Amino acid sequence: MSMMIALNLALTGGGGGSAPFVPTQPQLVATYTGIKNGTFVQMGTGNVRALGRSQHRSGRVRAKNLRFLDSSIYLGTNGVESTSATVNTLKRAIEIAGVTTQALYSGNPSVDISGSTQGLSDIIGSLELPPDTDFFARWEKTLALDTQSLIAHGLSGPGTGQGFRTPGASQLLSTGPMNSSGTAAGPQFWPDGIFGVPFFPMSCVAIIGDSIGNYREDLNSGSGGGAWARALNNILGSAVPWMKQTQNGHTFGNASFGNAPLQKTQLSYVTDVFIELSTNSMPASGTVAARLASLQAGWLNIADGCRNIIGPYGKRLRIHFFDMVKRDSYEADSTQHDTRLAYNAWGAAFADGKADAYYPTDSEVTLPVGADGIHPAQAVHAAIATNVIVPGYIPFLDPFFFPFGE
Template identity: 85%
Template sequence: MALSPSQIAALVGAGVISGGTPFVPTQPQLVANFTGIKNGTFVQMGTGNFRALGRSQHRSGRVRAKNLRFLDTLVYLGTNGVESSSATINTLKRAIEISGVTTQALYAGLSSIDISGSAQALSDIIGAIELPPDTDFFARWEKTLALDTQSLIAHALVGPGTGQGFRTPGASQLLGTGSMNTSGTSAGPQFWPDGIFGVPVSPMSAVAIIGDSVGNYREDANSGSAGGAWARALNSILGSAVPWMKQTQNGHTFGNASFGNAPLQKAQLQYVTDIFIELSTNSMPASGTVAARLASLQAGWLDIANGCRAIIGPYGKRLRIHFFDMIKRDAYELDTTQHDTRLAYNAWGAAFADGKADAYYPTDSVVTVPVGADGIHPDSSVHVLMASDVIVPGYTPFLDPFYFPRG
């Protein structure tokens, strides 16, 4: 039986599991929101610029965290979610700004690290600082490239309105506090960290969102207060943010997100407790019977779900898998085979996908036809309803990272 919100709040606040046994976390995990894989375009440094600077805002989860670290890569999601990485060497520096105090992150004791390709830049533990619960803070960054003709890959997504990104021939502002001075600079991309990790003082869940354009934010506002139903929901459950990272892109599919085609992203999933899979609508086969199309969709979902279930998260447990139904699409409602396939796929998910789903979310229940302005993407008001009426109540029991309703 699912735990009530008050029970969940008590468990999380006390740092106990359902059996009442105290549990002290020891492993690093995601501890803040607005993190994820880059999914934007390349931006050239530009004549005379040799430094890129920026500052992104994040919110910590409901639990105080220590042993803070940044994770960055040059991995990005290209067209339809194809996993790629940039070969251009980026010399990266980072700092964390909490309550007006900025502390630099080091890499094997050095102030910077060169990254390119699929390499991961995991910082050292950032001093003895701690991240208070339910706190807005900032990740500051600096990148230098060897040539002003080279380009940076960035996010198409933006966070809260204080986020910054620009290119400059000017001095570093990495170790400053407050908004950066953009006078005399060129506009530039924003960068979220791939992850902001720490060790919470009591158990706390964290989510990776694997999604397409709807999960990305399409037709919702691209902002810190919106950003699609999934971000909206996780940014406030029982008054706190659930740490999340996005692996989303317009046109994304099961095939491009599979373990065989997207191994670099999967290496980051050990730092979360839960996986949201929201990918089905672009994966509808173009031909075949209902049975054949359903089998294709099931195979795509199970590839990701089974692979994620094999990953052990920060509490020594397998990752929990969340099934989101295929929302309506105007064309799918007009074509009998597509319509019946969509309903069959959703029914399979509602039955917990051959026992491989830990939760099912009927987001389709708040989507009406015609769907949005283009027949595909629900408008912002529907994103709000999906968040408040479906995702928040569905995820609330999972705030306890030891809650496994289906074993």
């Protein structure tokens, strides 16, 4: 499929000669969203609020009915799903083209979030989000006690992301960079999701990944962020909206439906799932066949569960398989080497029919791997994005494209 055909299909909803499909359901419409994966930061004596501002980019299609989703879900050590029991009183606003509009929650200016409770805002007035536009999500949080702590993001986005604790006044409804003079640093927050209804069909992606998918050895910035974010930030000149569920050391087991159910509730707002999550799941013992079976079971748990989720177009989620890339120690051990190759070959054959796409990411990785034998260098992240992920995803710009049927 040519690039332009794929793009035209994405904008018309399948290109089968019928009238264009008109979306009605909320979906992810912006980049740099996801589950928190950083550290806890104490409010600190005298600070009455935490404030911040994060930059995002809209997808290729104009969207309406904008909403924020936030939670206290976070990924701890090795991707273990956890929640903070501390009550966070959250306020949010969206800043588009120099105009800031507050989000409400059941008509109220704030929402209390703790544990498994997730805060989905009301539709933010009659605002529309223009296509291919940089905009900002503003936030304010207060905690009951200054001895309590906020969970933060370990990821940086484009522009100058802000997050600080302050004894000063609210800047939620101002515009432009916040005045952080005389305040305490951190933390930063992304929304779990920024949702809307696009005027034409538009695909969007959840990235479930480990340290490589998180960004490790790439730039932790808007120009880096790991190969998967790099790719989605620019496909045919536009961003594909994405959310991250990534953490260093993440494994199939910790990302499974049984162990990470709260994250999975957010996947109904996307059309596609990238599963970049295998290298830390390599079994330490057993034959090649036994280790391969373990890896397959881990991948299939996530893939099968996601295939049972219905996305914003009434279709199941599409599942994308990525190679287990080289690791120096795996190449030095014949069993691990052979297991890795067998796993990749299984993916190349579309994982028993459960993968809708396969990406030979390992083709861009050479030995020795990066500075530590595990994490590919920044240039390799860039090559994977440009040479593998971007061309592989282009047909999926059409959210109705299912190469092997639904």
